[in-house]
Amino acid sequence: MSERSDADLLAAHVAGDADAFGELVHRHQSRLWAVAVRTLGDREEAADALQDALVSAFRRAGSYRGEAAVTTWLHRIVVNACLDRVRRRAARPAVPLPEQEPADHRDAHASTETALDVRAALATLPEHQRMALVLVDMHGLPVSEAAAVLGVAEGTVKSRCARGRAALLPLLAPGGNRSAGSDVPGMDPPAETKEAAVPTEGERA
Incomplete structure (x- = not known):
């Protein structure tokens, strides 16, 4: 090696x-x-x-x-x-279904439905919020590295994540039984949403 x-x-x-x-x-x-x-x-x-x-x-x-x-x-x-x-x-966001999903595997089916819900919800977010959430909350990159990847300030990444989580919450918990944090692997509940009230520099697109 x-x-x-x-x-x-x-x-x-x-x-x-x-x-x-x-x-x-x-x-x-x-x-x-x-x-x-x-x-x-x-x-x-x-x-x-x-x-x-x-x-x-x-x-x-x-x-x-x-x-x-x-x-x-x-x-x-x-x-x-x-x-x-x-x-x-x-113009036509699509959520692919798994190729094979045994009907009698209820737990697996429920897990698949959750994953589809998350993907569909992510597809509704503005592009910049979606990318920040994918990199930080789903892929686990440090905010500093995500900022370097996206070419924006760290504060901008934090703001985009907070706004994205806040937007996902009602989509993933229409009946109040789910939270965005519980459905997205590695995603914490939007505790810092209030901190993102004022857009940071570069939070335009």
């Missing part, structure tokens, strides 16, 4: 090392895949978006300047590839 850092691998790729980029991708592919799947909610689209992102990263490796971690740079490219696909289907 190579002990080279991510930056070393990227630099080696730019210098002509035929194996370096593949090693870098192998090291981080699972996290990048998770971001794509949770953002798009469709495995086929996520696979296409990830492929587009990796091709872009392969070709643009020479533009990396070391101003952010290589993982942050890669996440940003994946997020942008996903956003391109989100914009394309914005």
Whole structure:
């Protein structure tokens, strides 16, 4: 197993090392895949978006300047590839059903329904709020890293997350029996919603 850092691998790729980029991708592919799947909610689209992102990263490796971690740079490219696909289907957001779901597996069915509810609710959010929630609450990125990926201030990420959680709450708990925090893995209840009353700089789109 190579002990080279991510930056070393990227630099080696730019210098002509035929194996370096593949090693870098192998090291981080699972996290990048998770971001794509949770953002798009469709495995086929996520696979296409990830492929587009990796091709872009392969070709643009020479533009990396070391101003952010290589993982942050890669996440940003994946997020942008996903956003391109989100914009394309914005007029007709779809929630895919699982290909196989045994009718007698009630617990599994209930879990699937919950996941579909969450995906449908996320699809109603403004793009910038959705991406912040996916990165921070569903993928577990630190606010600082999510801010670097999205190219905004940390306060903006916090505000977007708070507003997104507040918007999800009535959608996921129409009868008062659910909370957005309980339905979305890793998502806490919107305790800090009040702090987001005033938009931060960059909270426009």
